[in-house]
Amino acid sequence: MKVGLIGLGSMGVGIAHNILRAGHSLTVFNRSKEKAAPLLAEGAAWADSPRALAAGQDAVLTMVADDNALQAVTLGEDGLLAGLAQNAVHISMSTVSQALVASLAAAHARHGSGLVSAPVFGRPDAAAAGKLFVAAAGKPAHIDQVRPVLEAVGQKLFEVGDQPEQAAVVKLIGNFLISCVIEGLGEGAALAEKTGVAPEKLMEVLTGTIFGAPVYQIYGKLITTGGYKNPGFALPLGAKDNRLVLQAAEAHNVPLPFASVVRDRFVRGMAQGLAGADWSAIASLAREDAGLNN
Template identity: 40%
Template sequence: MDIGFIGLGAMGRAMARNLAAGGHAVKAWNRSGGAVEGVDMVTSPAEAFQADAVMTMLSDDDAIRSVVLDPGLLHAASRGPVHVVCSTISVAFARELVAAHTAAGLGFVSAPVLGRPDVAARGELNVLAGGPPGVVDKVRPILEVIGGRIWDMGPEAPTANAAKIACNMMITMAIEAMAEAVVLTEANGLARDHFFELILGTLFGSRSYQVYSANIAAGTYEPGFKATLGFKDLRLAMAAAEQVGRHLPMLEAVHRRMAETVQAGLGERDWSAMAEFTINGGRQS
């Protein structure tokens, strides 16, 4: 398949490389340039949209709006590609994208992904696919290249975005839960690595607990998923809760803690750095 790809951050770069290695013809555009093995770099996002399918892995709603919607790329895409948005975006903006693609006569699939750059490099992302079944089926071959599993989120694309936001919200809650547990156990003489050995071997053996307990145990937070992006995703969750008229106290707590993390200058560190504020009584270590 002839694929256009827009957005070559740590995740997008791995995804584009895997698509090319899987035998697809990939042409990519990135705001900051760069090169990816097997990928043909083009000089404009409009060129990337001249394809059978276009995947975008841009950082947020505003980036997609400025790169895709504002320049009118949807109406200029002469080959009528299916546009697959893999970014974590707001539910409201996903609805706007559905309307914009319908007006332009293009297929649209929301396909946000679960996984860090190492998972993307192995082609083992969990892909949350939302959109009309016939449209999703058209791009399923390329989703299978980037993903270890494709999860059907139903015929309405924004459902996938709501699911992804909820997943990221729950990861931050897990980070906060581990931090609060460390407060109790360390104060009573139990080293955090020993406590994490207990919880991983009994009650909480999921990948989120495995990855982020290791960060908290070592007290090191080299970025896998930056705190600035985590804060963005929690803002999306807050907005989604507001849209349905609900008050979510745990969400509000982790949103506040992530805000403190970013405000303290740790926005480029891993989002699990928020744990240190709880462990250290609201102070940066």
């Protein structure tokens, strides 16, 4: 297939490599061209704008930072929609708002093209290894059309619905549940510590019994080792996804009391100087509340 890819951050670069490896033709665009060099060396082409990139592609994949970036590369005079063929499909992999996905879906419908929302679970190392999990939603014909691309970048593809915004919400729920794991572990670790039980010991018990999932292993380690000080996924991004899930839930009239508690943690983290830390740093606030020094 002829594939365009916009957004060469740490996730996008890994995805791009796997598209090339799967034998597809690839054209890339990024705000700064330097990031593209290794891909161009492997045979990718460069385009000077989203619009120029989109022309002639079967599929255009976007992996950009947030709602604003996705809107900017999709709409407007130089946006991908202006260049996209009517029978082509836009694969949006960013974690963005339900509302934006719904509005882009409408724009594609008017244009005659398709939108598949396909947010991913996994960090940059998984992207590089082609081991992402992909949750896709869109018209079945559109998903079928880009299935080879989705399969090239992920180890597993979940088809969650025929409206693109459904995948956006599933992704937001996933991130919401990760934030719940972080908060729960933070509270539990603080109690363990004040009881004289090493938090590492608590994590060993948890992950050695019925909590034996990567989400507990990864975040249990970040919390107990202080690893949260280095931003794998920065706290403001966690705060943003929390905001997005609360907005989506409000649009559907669904109260999320746990998300509200987590929201207060993120806002406090921003106020107390944790903007440069990982989102798991909210666990340090539970320690602080318990009178433990950070």
